[in-house]
Amino acid sequence: MKRGLSPRWLTFYVVSYMIFLYAPVILLPMFAFNDATIIAFPLSGFTTKWFGLLWTTDALHKAVGNSAMVAVVTAVVSTLLGACAARAAARYRFPAQKAVIGFIMLPLVLPEIIVAVALIVMLMQLGLSLSLWTVVAGHVLICTPFSIAILNSAFAGLDQSLEEASFDLGESRWGTFRRVTLPLVMPGVISSLLICFTISLDEFIIAFFLTGTDATLPVYIWSQLRFPSKLPSVMALGTILLVVSVGLLVLAEWFRRRAARRQGKGATSTEGFV
Amino acid sequence: MARGLSREDRQGLTLIGLPFGYALIMLAAPLLMVITFSFWTQNYLDIDRTLTLNNYREVFSQPIYQALLWRSLRISLIVTIVTVTLAFPVAYYLSFHVKRRKALWLFLITVPFWTSYLLRVFLWKVILGYNGVLNSALLEVGLIDEPLTFILYNANAVVLTLAHAWAPFAILPIFVALEKIDRSLLEAAEDLGDGPFRRFWRVTFPLAIPGVVAATLIVLIPTVGDFITPKLVGGTDGLMVANMIQIQFGKANNAPLGAALAVTSMVVVAAISIGIYVAGRKIGGRVSR
Numbered sequence: 001m002k003r004g005l006s007p008r009w010l011t012f013y014v015v016s017y018m019i020f021l022y023a024p025v026i027l028l029p030m031f032a033f034n035d036a037t038i039i040a041f042p043l044s045g046f047t048t049k050w051f052g053l054l055w056t057t058d059a060l061h062k063a064v065g066n067s068a069m070v071a072v073v074t075a076v077v078s079t080l081l082g083a084c085a086a087r088a089a090a091r092y093r094f095p096a097q098k099a100v101i102g103f104i105m106l107p108l109v110l111p112e113i114i115v116a117v118a119l120i121v122m123l124m125q126l127g128l129s130l131s132l133w134t135v136v137a138g139h140v141l142i143c144t145p146f147s148i149a150i151l152n153s154a155f156a157g158l159d160q161s162l163e164e165a166s167f168d169l170g171e172s173r174w175g176t177f178r179r180v181t182l183p184l185v186m187p188g189v190i191s192s193l194l195i196c197f198t199i200s201l202d203e204f205i206i207a208f209f210l211t212g213t214d215a216t217l218p219v220y221i222w223s224q225l226r227f228p229s230k231l232p233s234v235m236a237l238g239t240i241l242l243v244v245s246v247g248l249l250v251l252a253e254w255f256r257r258r259a260a261r262r263q264g265k266g267a268t269s270t271e272g273f274v
Numbered sequence: 275m276a277r278g279l280s281r282e283d284r285q286g287l288t289l290i291g292l293p294f295g296y297a298l299i300m301l302a303a304p305l306l307m308v309i310t311f312s313f314w315t316q317n318y319l320d321i322d323r324t325l326t327l328n329n330y331r332e333v334f335s336q337p338i339y340q341a342l343l344w345r346s347l348r349i350s351l352i353v354t355i356v357t358v359t360l361a362f363p364v365a366y367y368l369s370f371h372v373k374r375r376k377a378l379w380l381f382l383i384t385v386p387f388w389t390s391y392l393l394r395v396f397l398w399k400v401i402l403g404y405n406g407v408l409n410s411a412l413l414e415v416g417l418i419d420e421p422l423t424f425i426l427y428n429a430n431a432v433v434l435t436l437a438h439a440w441a442p443f444a445i446l447p448i449f450v451a452l453e454k455i456d457r458s459l460l461e462a463a464e465d466l467g468d469g470p471f472r473r474f475w476r477v478t479f480p481l482a483i484p485g486v487v488a489a490t491l492i493v494l495i496p497t498v499g500d501f502i503t504p505k506l507v508g509g510t511d512g513l514m515v516a517n518m519i520q521i522q523f524g525k526a527n528n529a530p531l532g533a534a535l536a537v538t539s540m541v542v543v544a545a546i547s548i549g550i551y552v553a554g555r556k557i558g559g560r561v562s563r
Contacts, residue, residue, distance in 0.1 A: 111499020
């Protein structure tokens with residue numbers, strides 16, 4: 001097939017675009033290992049003291065604990081809700097199906113500030129105080145659509161005759177679910193857990209509005225950005241977070257492909273990233 | 275109600291009931307409450323629950339809110355156009371020129387997106403600042419004599435930073451649409467005598483429109499609601515409506531006014547989005563003659 005646009009220019013453009021995409025990401029470790037309190041060039045020298053400083057910051061450890069708790073609960077609940085929705089969408093027909101699913105997916109396109117404002121107004125009206133649980137409530141709302149998107153392909157690719165065979169062989173509904181359905185969609189479930197965990201870990205706007213006195217990690221980072229002297233250790237923290245996030249994503253992608261392979265399909269390249 | 279529903283239907287409804295119920299309680303109810311709230315007024319520490327249009331009157335009469343709304347829309351639209359335009363060739367390259375390892379490319383595009391959002395925005399501040407990376411590099415090379423000041427603390431910086439933040443969200447939908455294009459249509463166009471340029475505009479682009487529309491909406495809607503980027507790199511003339519909403523809910527302690535601002539911007543964005551969607555349906559999705 002002949003090419004539409006001059007490929008050399010296009011390649012050059014794409015390479016420049018990738019440099020643009022990676023510019024901030026590359027700077028992060030550079031400043032994290034830079035032996036200077038000012039975040040600017042030229043770099044001074046190599047040091048790991050900013051990472052060392054993180055070990056002794058108690059407020060940070062608390063924020064990490066809070067974020068981990070919020071992210072784990074969010075991941076589990078979102079994946080549970082996502083699995084129900086994906087299963088219902090793949091297996092059953094019910095009235096107003098498109099509208100119902102569409103509504104559950106709505107937070108995907110809603111500005112986060114709207115979600116945050118809506119939740120805080122409701123909490124104010126109900127007289128509930130803000131805590132990490134209110135953050136979880138908000139995060140579940142925005143993570144469930146991602147979970148549905150990931151699990152949709154896992155459940156849609158599920159061969160129904162396998163479940164029917166299990167029924168015919170005398171398994172109960174629960175037994176069929178546990179021994180046939182669950183193993184088949186398990187990689188998708190793990191992928192969804194990891195993605196939801198990562199999203200929750202990095203989410204700032206909802207957490208900013210809905211945390212009470214306990215800060216999550218992004219809220220902690222936000223509070224540190226005001227102090228120039230704290231910036232190098234924030235860079236070190238960001239570097240660690242990047243490594244963790246990318247690690248989790250690689251893992252999630254690996255599980256997603258395994259799910260696709262188990263169901264006898266080639267791993268399609270796009271789903272799961274969206 | 276139960277009549278006419280088969281057992282299958284009921285099982286489906288039970289299953290969807292859980293996530294749908296959650297969305298109703300945590301999204302529909304709060305959204306309705308925000309709308310109600312916007313018709314109430316703040317009375318020092320209490321909320322006056324008499325329904326009134328005062329908040330909306332203020333939103334539509336005070337120049338500051340008008341200015342912020344218009345600026346938010348303008349910046350978001352520019353961000354969207356810039357982001358989608360920059361993303362299109364990348365999606366095109368991935369779909370038509372990358373033969374192997376497409377998944378790896380897609381992964382590489384999404385990696386920067388997983389750096390802490392706050393830090394990414396902050397790092398753009400480091401890049402664009404007076405003594406920033408870009409200025410020192412340009413000075414070093416000798417392209418400029420003194421640091422550029424028009425690149426930070428204004429709307430340009432907001433556009434650049436947001437175009438970066440939303441890049442993967444623009445590339446992926448366009449890529450998906452391009453992948454769906456039946457390659458034999460392109461060959462047909464060629465056989466019928468279309469050059470590469472004509473073929474692109476008559477076949478590829480119209481068929482990519484659904485992806486472009488999706489990308490546009492995915493970028494446009496959330497950017498109107500962003501308040502971190504304007505706050506960190508926007509300076510005073512880059513502040514957007516979301517910053518004002520945040521201030522009303524925080525320091526200014528006028529949550530009903532904040533709610534009215536939120537509702538107003540939501541309605542405006544929804545109207546624009548529907549317009550874009552309808553226009554996309556009209557012009558795209560099929561090969562033009």
